[in-house]
Amino acid sequence: MIEFKDVSKEYPNGTKGLKNINLTINQGEFVVIVGLSGAGKSTLLRSINRLNDVSSGTITIDGQNITTANSLKLRKMRLGIGMIFQNFNLVRRSTVLRNVLSGRVGYHSTLRTAFGLFPKKDVELALNALGRVNIVDKAYHRADQLSGGQQQRVSIARALAQEPKIILADEPVASLDPLTTEQVMDDLKRINENDGITTIVNLHFIDLARKYATRIIGLRQGEVVFDGPVEEATDEA
Ligand code: ADP
Numbered sequence: 587m588i589e590f591k592d593v594s595k596e597y598p599n600g601t602k603g604l605k606n607i608n609l610t611i612n613q614g615e616f617v618v619i620v621g622l623s624g625a626g627k628s629t630l631l632r633s634i635n636r637l638n639d640v641s642s643g644t645i646t647i648d649g650q651n652i653t654t655a656n657s658l659k660l661r662k663m664r665l666g667i668g669m670i671f672q673n674f675n676l677v678r679r680s681t682v683l684r685n686v687l688s689g690r691v692g693y694h695s696t697l698r699t700a701f702g703l704f705p706k707k708d709v710e711l712a713l714n715a716l717g718r719v720n721i722v723d724k725a726y727h728r729a730d731q732l733s734g735g736q737q738q739r740v741s742i743a744r745a746l747a748q749e750p751k752i753i754l755a756d757e758p759v760a761s762l763d764p765l766t767t768e769q770v771m772d773d774l775k776r777i778n779e780n781d782g783i784t785t786i787v788n789l790h791f792i793d794l795a796r797k798y799a800t801r802i803i804g805l806r807q808g809e810v811v812f813d814g815p816v817e818e819a820t821d822e823a
């Protein structure tokens with residue numbers, strides 16, 4: 587369970603990214619956050635794994651406060667949270683398999699991984715993750731030889747290799763064409779349903795949100811202006 591309590595975020599230049607957010611997201615939910623560019627979607631998502639710090643309030647994950655966690659605890663908490671970005675954030679010249687294995691890096695010393703010494707169990711886990719997004723045949727291709735949609739599926743596999751409880755996806759389909767968009771969203775949805783991974787996705791298209799979400803949270807100027815089941819979401823959300 588993810589809980590926001592009175593969370594606000596003000597950037598150093600005075601821009602208010604989030605204003606007094608109170609939210610509870612339960613295990614296994616598939617939440618889509620919608621809103622125009624600048625509404626605060628990224629700020630909200632990146633607060634959950636503390637890619638950005640909040641200015642006030644607390645965010646707890648299964649009762650553990652991530653906003654005040656020290657670096658060791660933060661590292662542990664982040665292992666349970668897979669992150670997917672708009673631009674995939676893969677190491678382009680590395681193989682698909684190595685990219686997915688990097689999802690496991692938090693578990694090992696950097697020295698070991700620098701030499702490519704991954705335990706057999708991790709390689710199996712990574713290949714399994716690639717299988718779950720139907721892309722295991724690309725394991726030994728270079729990441730930059732893949733199409734955008736395939737690269738995004740690799741980044742989903744990288745998140746899965748962490749064996750996360752939570753997946754955060756920040757505009758995961760914004761760089762993709764409509765067909766590939768559906769494939770990536772279908773993957774996220776299937777994984778959510780099969781594995782019960784709490785999934786929070788930022789989107790700027792309400793139609794796509796309606797198709798996939800069980801719950802929609804609408805943001806406007808850093809405030810929650812809608813929070814409810816998909817049937818109740820209007821275009822105003
Ligand atoms: P988004 O797709 O989330 O709208 P942006 O293009 O607005 O992303 O932001 C890209 C990067 O620029 C992000 O790292 C964001 O934190 C930063 N950024 C966005 N708005 C501002 C701003 N007004 N001042 C400084 N940095 C900003």
Ligand code: ADP
Pocket residue numbers: 597598599601602603621622623624625626627628629630
């Ligand atoms: P969204 O993801 O919905 O596009 P963001 O969370 O990126 O919205 O941005 C929310 C607000 O915070 C916007 O006004 C944006 O310009 C501002 N912002 C984002 N990142 C920064 C930053 N690094 N510095 C200053 N302002 C920022």
